Amino acid sequence: MNIKDQLLRGGHFKVGNGQATRFWKDKWVTSRPLSEQFPNLFNIVRNKSALVAYVFSDTNLNLSFRRTIMGNKLVEWHNMLNLLSEVTLSLSRDKFVWDGQRNGIFSVQSMYHLLMNIPNNERNKKLWKLKLPLKIKVFLWNLCRGAILTKDNLAKRRWNGSLTCSFCNRNESIHHLFFDCYMAKSIWRVIYFALKLEMPVSINHIIGSWGTNRGPGYKKVLLSRIAALFWAIWLSRNEVAFNQKPIPSIVQVIFRCTHWLRFWRLLQKEESQQQILIASQVLEVVAMEVFANHGWRSNSRIEAQCACTSNR
Ligand SMILES: [Zn+2]
Numbered sequence: 244m245n246i247k248d249q250l251l252r253g254g255h256f257k258v259g260n261g262q263a264t265r266f267w268k269d270k271w272v273t274s275r276p277l278s279e280q281f282p283n284l285f286n287i288v289r290n291k292s293a294l295v296a297y298v299f300s301d302t303n304l305n306l307s308f309r310r311t312i313m314g315n316k317l318v319e320w321h322n323m324l325n326l327l328s329e330v331t332l333s334l335s336r337d338k339f340v341w342d343g344q345r346n347g348i349f350s351v352q353s354m355y356h357l358l359m360n361i362p363n364n365e366r367n368k369k370l371w372k373l374k375l376p377l378k379i380k381v382f383l384w385n386l387c388r389g390a391i392l393t394k395d396n397l398a399k400r401r402w403n404g405s406l407t408c409s410f411c412n413r414n415e416s417i418h419h420l421f422f423d424c425y426m427a428k429s430i431w432r433v434i435y436f437a438l439k440l441e442m443p444v445s446i447n448h449i450i451g452s453w454g455t456n457r458g459p460g461y462k463k464v465l466l467s468r469i470a471a472l473f474w475a476i477w478l479s480r481n482e483v484a485f486n487q488k489p490i491p492s493i494v495q496v497i498f499r500c501t502h503w504l505r506f507w508r509l510l511q512k513e514e515s516q517q518q519i520l521i522a523s524q525v526l527e528v529v530a531m532e533v534f535a536n537h538g539w540r541s542n543s544r545i546e547a548q549c550a551c552t553s554n555r
Contacts, residue, residue, distance in 0.1 A: 254342050259335035261295030268292065272326060281319040284308070299332055366450050373463065374510040379470050386417065386473060387446050393417050394484075409483035410490055418445065420480060421473060429493045430472065430500075437529035438522060440465075464515045468504060468522060475500035497530040 255270040256263070264271050267278040267285055278285040285291065289307045298305050304327070312320050370383050385391045394406045394415040408415040410426040421427050422445065431442040443453045454465045479496050482488040491499075501523040508519040 251339075254340050257338040257340060258295055258330070259333045259337050261297075261299055261332050261337060263337040263339075264295045266293045266295050266298045271295065272330060277323065281323050283316045284312070284319045284323065287316070295337075296332065299330070366447075369450060369466070373466055373470065374512075375467055375470055375507055376510070379474060379507075382474065382477070383470055386421075387450065389417055391417060391477070393420055409480045421446070421476060426479075426493060426496065427476065430476070430497060433493075433497060433526065433530050433533055434472075436533065437525045460515075464511065464518060467507060467511065468519070471503040471507065472500045474503055492534070494530050494534045497526060501527055 251269055255274070258264050258271050267288065268276050268291070270276050273280065278291070287309045289309060290297075293306070304324075310316075366387060367384065370387065371380055373380060373383075375383075382391065390396070392400075394402075394404070394408075396417075397404070398406060406414045408419060408424055410424050413419060413424070422431075422443070428442075434440055435442060440454055443449045449469055450466070455462055457465075475496050479491050479499060483490055504519055504523045508516045511519060
């Protein structure tokens with residue numbers, strides 16, 4: 244189901260002239276779309292996205308089916324006619340009413356509650372349950388569905404700037420920025436030395452099986468840490484791409500990540516907070532050891548933290 248359909252499931256249409264409501268796919272005559280209420284008919288109907296106005300433009304319903312209606316389809320047909328016998332269209336426009344809030348007004352919060360409840364969407368459930376600021380959960384969710392505006396995605400929206408990664412000379416994509424770029428690879432290497440976690444291959448790997456051998460409690464804290472890492476890479480990339488800042492050192496990005504970790508740990512359960520503090524310190528020590536010979540100076544940490552604070 245695409246995002247538009249997921250959002251539309253969060254509300255229903257008050258039908259006026261029927262020109263904005265899909266007969267089968269939207270919720271309008273009852274609390275479920277007709278496609279779900281009469282699945283056998285929906286399977287054989289030709290125009291699955293027909294609007295209510297189009298279907299009611301004929302004195303008989305303007306519907307065409309690929310097969311003869313008989314058996315259970317005939318039962319569904321009669322039930323549907325019964326349901327539709329009360330429907331009358333008017334001259335006013337169709338109105339979409341959001342069900343997530345009592346007042347019918349859309350909010351991001353009610354949208355993610357809705358998305359959380361979509362069955363078979365374990366990944367979303369995991370994400371929205373993380374104890375992180377809402378802004379970060381939305382960022383992670385967009386990352387998982389490949390929708391953050393990396394340069395390849397910007398180009399799809401007819402953006403005509405350079406496609407080159409802000410840190411190296413290869414083209415930027417989500418996978419490149421967070422896994423393939425030298426910046427990402429170096430950070431994953433530090434994580435490997437510091438936390439003994441092998442390098443993940445993709446976002447889905449991270450959300451899925453990565454690190455699960457250490458137990459479900461650990462996995463939740465781990466996802467929050469990785470959120471801080473992704474956020475640090477993303478903010479650093481934005482500064483280079485759009486604010487003409489110099490490319491940060493790997494250690495600066497790691498300190499930016501540990502800054503967010505310390506900041507967000509207050510949202511975690513008390514027993515996890517200490518764990519996060521220790522992990523942050525280990526990450527910093529290992530980062531400094533690994534990159535001690537790469538020209539990093541001690542004041543870079545202060546610069547990195549200042550940059551983080553200004554982005555709060
Ligand atoms: Zn790169």
